Amino acid sequence: MLRIRNLEAGYGKLRVLKNISMHVDAGEIVAIIGANGAGKTTLLSTIAGLIRATSGEIRFLSEDITRLPAPKIPARGCVMVPEGRQVFAPMTVADNLILGGHALPREQKKELDRLLAHQYELFPILEKRKTQLAGTLSGGEQQMLAMGRALMSRPSLVMMDEPSTGLAPLIVRDIFQIIVRLRNEGNTVLLVEQNAKAALAIADRGYVMETGKVIIQGPAEDLLANSDVQRAYLGREKLEE
Amino acid sequence: MRKNFVFLPVLIIVVLIQLLTAWTGTIFYLTQMTMSAYYSLLIVGLCVLMGYAGQISLGHAGFFAIGGYISAALTTRNLTAHVEHPVVRLLDLLGCLQAGQDIYGDPLLVVTPWAACLLAIGAALAVSFVLGIPVLKLKGHYLAMATLGFGIIVYRLVLASEYFGEADGISGVPGFSLLPGLFVSGDISWRVTNYYIAWGVLLIAMLLLRHLIDSRVGRALRAIHGAQDAADAMGVDTARFKLQTFMVSAVLSALAGILLTHYNGGIGPSEASVMKSVRYVAIVAVGGMAHLWGALAMGMILNFLSLRGCFGSYDDAVFGVILIVIMLFAPNGILSLRLGLLSPLSLKGRQFFGFLRKKQAAKEA
Numbered sequence: 334m335l336r337i338r339n340l341e342a343g344y345g346k347l348r349v350l351k352n353i354s355m356h357v358d359a360g361e362i363v364a365i366i367g368a369n370g371a372g373k374t375t376l377l378s379t380i381a382g383l384i385r386a387t388s389g390e391i392r393f394l395s396e397d398i399t400r401l402p403a404p405k406i407p408a409r410g411c412v413m414v415p416e417g418r419q420v421f422a423p424m425t426v427a428d429n430l431i432l433g434g435h436a437l438p439r440e441q442k443k444e445l446d447r448l449l450a451h452q453y454e455l456f457p458i459l460e461k462r463k464t465q466l467a468g469t470l471s472g473g474e475q476q477m478l479a480m481g482r483a484l485m486s487r488p489s490l491v492m493m494d495e496p497s498t499g500l501a502p503l504i505v506r507d508i509f510q511i512i513v514r515l516r517n518e519g520n521t522v523l524l525v526e527q528n529a530k531a532a533l534a535i536a537d538r539g540y541v542m543e544t545g546k547v548i549i550q551g552p553a554e555d556l557l558a559n560s561d562v563q564r565a566y567l568g569r570e571k572l573e574e
Numbered sequence: 575m576r577k578n579f580v581f582l583p584v585l586i587i588v589v590l591i592q593l594l595t596a597w598t599g600t601i602f603y604l605t606q607m608t609m610s611a612y613y614s615l616l617i618v619g620l621c622v623l624m625g626y627a628g629q630i631s632l633g634h635a636g637f638f639a640i641g642g643y644i645s646a647a648l649t650t651r652n653l654t655a656h657v658e659h660p661v662v663r664l665l666d667l668l669g670c671l672q673a674g675q676d677i678y679g680d681p682l683l684v685v686t687p688w689a690a691c692l693l694a695i696g697a698a699l700a701v702s703f704v705l706g707i708p709v710l711k712l713k714g715h716y717l718a719m720a721t722l723g724f725g726i727i728v729y730r731l732v733l734a735s736e737y738f739g740e741a742d743g744i745s746g747v748p749g750f751s752l753l754p755g756l757f758v759s760g761d762i763s764w765r766v767t768n769y770y771i772a773w774g775v776l777l778i779a780m781l782l783l784r785h786l787i788d789s790r791v792g793r794a795l796r797a798i799h800g801a802q803d804a805a806d807a808m809g810v811d812t813a814r815f816k817l818q819t820f821m822v823s824a825v826l827s828a829l830a831g832i833l834l835t836h837y838n839g840g841i842g843p844s845e846a847s848v849m850k851s852v853r854y855v856a857i858v859a860v861g862g863m864a865h866l867w868g869a870l871a872m873g874m875i876l877n878f879l880s881l882r883g884c885f886g887s888y889d890d891a892v893f894g895v896i897l898i899v900i901m902l903f904a905p906n907g908i909l910s911l912r913l914g915l916l917s918p919l920s921l922k923g924r925q926f927f928g929f930l931r932k933k934q935a936a937k938e939a
Contacts, residue, residue, distance in 0.1 A: 381807050407809030415807055421800035423864075424793070432797050435790070436809025479804075486809060 334359045334490055334521055335380070335411070340389035342379040349375045351545040353389070357490065362512065362522045364532040364553065366566055367542035373525040374416055376542070377494050380523075381413040382406045394489065407436035412483045416494035416525075418475040420482070422468030426459055429467050429478055433485030441487075452481035455511070473504035480511065484520075491515065492523045497531065509535050529566040533557045541566070580867060581777065588773050592766060604769045605760075606881040607874070611772035612834040614873030615779055617857050618866055619826030622783050624855070625864030626792065627819045628799030629710060632851045633721035634827050636728035639846030640701060641694045641828025642835035643732055646744040648690035649836075651737070652676070653683040665689070687750035691832050698828030699821055706820040710813065713802075722848065729846040743842030750836035758836045768837060775833065776870075779826055783866060786822075795819060799864075849890045856897040862907020 335357040343349040349372045357363045365373050378384045380391055382403035391399045393411050401409075421429050430452055434445050453460035456477040462470060467478055476496055483491055493512070497505040505528070512522055513535050526532035533539050533553045541549040541562055549562060556562050595601045620634050653671070656662050662683075665671050670689035676682040685693070709720045732738040739745075749759030756771055757764050786792055797805040798812045805812050835841040844850070857876055861869030876896075879885065885892040900907070 383803055383806060402811075403806040404809050404811040404813075407807070412809075413807045415801075415804050419801040419804035421797045421804070423800055424796050428793055428796075432793050432805075432810070433808055435794065482808065 334394060335523070336390075336392040337380070338390045338392075340376075340379065340386055340391065342375060342384050342386045342389075344375075344384070348387075349545050350379065350386075353545075353547055355540055355547060355550070357521060357523050359489070359521050360516065360519065361537045362516050362524060362535055364529075364536035364539040365523070365525045365542060366527070366529040366532055366539060366556075366562075368566070369527070370544075371542040372545040373542055374494055375545075377413060377492050377523070377525055380411070380492060404436075407486050407488070408438070410487070410489040411492070412436075412486050412488040412490070413492040414476075414479045414483045414494060414496065417498065418472070418479045420467040420470070420475050420478050422466065424467055425464055426467055426470070426478055427463040429482050430459070430485055433482035436486045448485050448487065452484060455484070455514075456481050473500050473507070476500060476504075476508055477511070480508075484515075488520075490521045490523060492525070494525045495527060496524070497526060497528045505531065529562070530557075581781070584777070584867075588770075592769060596766075601765060604765050606878050608765075608769050608772045608837060609834060609881055610874050610877035611769075611776045612830045612837070613854075613877045614870050615776050615830040615833075616827040617854055617861070617869050617873035618776075618780060618783060619823035620854050621858045621861065621863070621866055621869035622787065622795075623819050623823040624858050625862070625866075625869070626787055626799065627795040627816055629816055629820065630714075630718045630855065631721040631820070631823070632718050632848065632855060633723075633725035633728070634823065634854050635846055635848070635850035636725045637698050637702065637824040637827035638831035638850070639728050639732055639841070639843075640698050641831030642841040642845060643738050643744065643831075644694035644697050645687065645690040645750075645832045646747045646835045646841050647738060648685040648693060649687050649748055650684060650744055650746055653685075654681050657683070684748075687748065687836060691750065694832050695825055695828055698824050702821045702824035703817070706817045706824075710816045710820060722851070725846070725848050725851045729843060729848065732846050733843045739842075741843060743840060743845075744835075745840035747835055747839050747841070750833070758833055760837055760839050772833070772837075775829070780866065780870065783822075787866070791815065791818075796864075849893075852897070853890070853893045856893045856900070859900050859905075860896060860907060865907055868907050 337353055337355050340353040341348060341350055353376060365376065367373050375384060379386050382398070382401055382405070386399050389399070390397060393409060396409065398406060398409060398411070406412075421432065424432070427449070430449055431445065434442075434448060437445070453463070458474055459478060459481055462474065467475065470478060480491075480493070480496070496508050496512070500508065509531055512524065516522055524532055524536065533556055536553040538551065539553045539556045540547050541556065549556065549559065551559075591607065592604065595603050616634060616638055620631065623629050623631060653662050662671070665685060668689070670686055671683055672686050674682045674684070705724055709717065709724070712720055732743075733741060749757050749761065749764075751757050752771065756767065758768060758771060787795070794805065794810045794815050797808070797810055798815060802812050831841070831845070857872050858869050860876070861872040876893075880889055880892075
């Protein structure tokens with residue numbers, strides 16, 4: 334579904350992503366884990382078109398989207414839930430969701446109500462809050478709103494940037510359960526997380542990033558069992574037996 | 575249409591004011607009311623740009639001047655000496671020229687007001703397009719400084735160019751016959767008509783802007799204001815929406831400049847000065863940024879007071895003080911102070927109305 338080859342990107346002269354190659358297949362949850370400053374968010378922003386790649390190639394559904402401007406990408410079916418939620422605070426919850434459907438082609442606008450109903454079913458709390466301004470929601474509710482907003486454009490791939498940041502453990506569990514549910518309903522999810530353990534627990538495959546490079550990749554269980562990953566990211570050192 | 579319920583009371587107030595001035599024999603107030611209405615046309619356009627799209631402009635007096643100066647110059651500068659010039663010939667072929675006599679009885683050949691008006695609006699569109707593409711990539715202070723630079727350029731250009739009358743500006747601008755019976759002119763016999771023309775134009779603009787804000791475009795604009803990157807990631811073409819809003823507000827400013835110049839019979843460089851731009855921004859802020867009717871009301875009141883000379887020589891200073899005080903005590907506009915509850919647009923207002931609705935629902939259940 335998503336194929337990235339030798340991708341390089343950065344800010345000004347600073348090269349952040351160095352020769353990244355990865356892929357996401359349909360129906361998977363793929364986790365990207367790594368420490369602060371590893372380039373995870375930059376990678377997602379580059380896929381979403383917010384940052385221009387300096388070299389390399391991003392193919393989505395076998396179309397080259399490397400040079401596509403950001404606003405054109407959601408219409409292709411690839412949508413991002415940005416880090417820190419970034420809900421439109423002065424707008425109502427319902428307006429936020431409707432704006433998520435902005436990228437829908439004209440003939441599908443009629444389905445807006447049905448899509449809205451679907452998000453309310455997925456996130457019942459949003460229905461209760463639908464006339465409330467998004468800025469008045471709690472962190473967890475805002476995260477759900479950001480997810481619902483992204484799902485409004487009926488994406489084939491949802492990219493989530495740090496959905497667990499700043500949320501209570503109980504809420505994080507809810508959010509991750511919803512991600513699993515999304516996958517079970519046929520969606521594909523690319524998940525960027527610092528909370529490596531939780532992310533790998535629900536992922537099918539994972540990539541570990543460090544200073545702009547992919548250093549380890551493989552099935553999620555293997556990564557969880559990998560001693561390097563455990564030492565560096567899971568905060569657990571196995572004593573010699 | 576519930577959204578348009580404000581239009582009727584406003585229309586009634588407009589008519590009442592006119593009748594009141596007729597009864598009390600103070601019809602001269604209508605002149606300043608007319609001028610204020612044109613300034614308010616610029617202000618409501620700026621309000622959409624600032625309050626809804628979240629982009630500041632300290633250069634809107636520049637667009638006002640582009641409109642005013644171009645239509646003033648074209649309708650007064652004698653083209654008799656350039657009859658053979660291909661551009662003049664083309665204008666003649668298109669029927670855009672009118673011949674007459676100047677005050678000394680010499681032949682006078684000028685562009686008709688309608689053609690001048692369209693050319694001036696075209697110029698404002700072109701300038702805002704060319705300026706907007708690079709400048710709107712900037713944010714916050716940087717955008718303010720860039721648009722400030724544009725305002726200064728326009729000011730110095732009209733002040734330095736002989737064609738635009740240097741420090742004297744352009745006078746003797748003829749009236750503008752919009753439609754038969756609708757003559758934009760400062761002549762006393764047309765005073766009441768002009769009052770209604772100004773309000774007519776202003777209310778049509780309000781209707782269009784209101785429509786814009788309540789549409790899909792308005793939702794996108796508010797999203798840009800809230801979180802631009804997120805809006806981009808949602809598929810909103812933020813650059814295009816910002817540019818379009820910038821151009822709409824530039825055209826409204828130019829239109830205000832054109833009509834006011836024909837009404838006043840002239841325009842001077844002070845209309846292009848940066849202080850004017852600052853004043854417009856201050857009025858939008860007083861009106862409450864994202865509040866079209868607030869901006870309109872403040873535009874009418876403050877401009878009227880200023881034009882009546884209520885602030886004396888301290889005119890610009892008063893607007894500076896207003897800006898400081900508003901930013902300190904009522905950053906959401908004067909209407910948010912206590913009347914905030916009355917406005918369904920404000921945060922407090924929404925919560926209040928939501929509360930009422932819930933109460934009502936509880937009662938019904």
